[in-house]
Amino acid sequence: MIPLLTRYGAKLAAVLVLALGAVIVVNAVTDDPAELDAQHPSNLAAEKQAEAEEAYEEVRYLHVNYIEETAGADVDVKAEAVADFAIDRAANLDKAQEDADKAAEEAAAAAAANTNPTSVEIPGSCSEYSGNKATGCAMATERGHDMEQVGCLVALWNRESGWNEKAANGIGAYGIPQALPGSKMESAGSDWETNPVTQIKWGLGYIEGRYGTPCSAWAHSEEVGWY
Numbered sequence: 001m002i003p004l005l006t007r008y009g010a011k012l013a014a015v016l017v018l019a020l021g022a023v024i025v026v027n028a029v030t031d032d033p034a035e036l037d038a039q040h041p042s043n044l045a046a047e048k049q050a051e052a053e054e055a056y057e058e059v060r061y062l063h064v065n066y067i068e069e070t071a072g073a074d075v076d077v078k079a080e081a082v083a084d085f086a087i088d089r090a091a092n093l094d095k096a097q098e099d100a101d102k103a104a105e106e107a108a109a110a111a112a113a114n115t116n117p118t119s120v121e122i123p124g125s126c127s128e129y130s131g132n133k134a135t136g137c138a139m140a141t142e143r144g145h146d147m148e149q150v151g152c153l154v155a156l157w158n159r160e161s162g163w164n165e166k167a168a169n170g171i172g173a174y175g176i177p178q179a180l181p182g183s184k185m186e187s188a189g190s191d192w193e194t195n196p197v198t199q200i201k202w203g204l205g206y207i208e209g210r211y212g213t214p215c216s217a218w219a220h221s222e223e224v225g226w227y
Helices: 001-028 033-040 042-063 073-111 130-144 147-160 183-188 196-210 214-224
Strands: none
Touching: 130 147, 130 196, 147 196, 147 214, 183 196, 196 214
């Protein structure tokens, strides 16, 4: 009888350790509300902390009151009940990890969606240009601007930056279109500091929104010295 109870007791102890260990992991992950609040400015951090504390109390209850609550029960029944609880907790941890992995994948996809290619296909009509000017010509014609408008765009950004994607001036204007401040171009892509395609995309959008066409922007620049 004693060896049998000892075996069951050892099995039960191992399962309890597993259950307690799993919940302690959950509790440890959310043990710093201040850190979680910094990451999630809502009440999500507090909710997660409360869930962890509730899980801990549930296992503590099973541990502290185990003998009293299961007095008279068959040892196998006791062990099976606690084992089921441990399995449920492990499944919850697996689900939490799956959710975290999915969130990371979604964040990476969002970051990728907020960048642009670093080069574009140059049509034959833009063959007289090279480098960033050829890229600007291709992107302008793709948006419906003719070669006259391309000529105005080339002249405009020759004046502004020399088509240098890293051009900066003393008041904070940056890039090929000399966006002021340069961080405005982040609306066209997170790689705005180094990618000429992103800068040209933003610059064409700015010109079209404010002046309608590159030639109108060039005329304004000729008149007042800026656009």
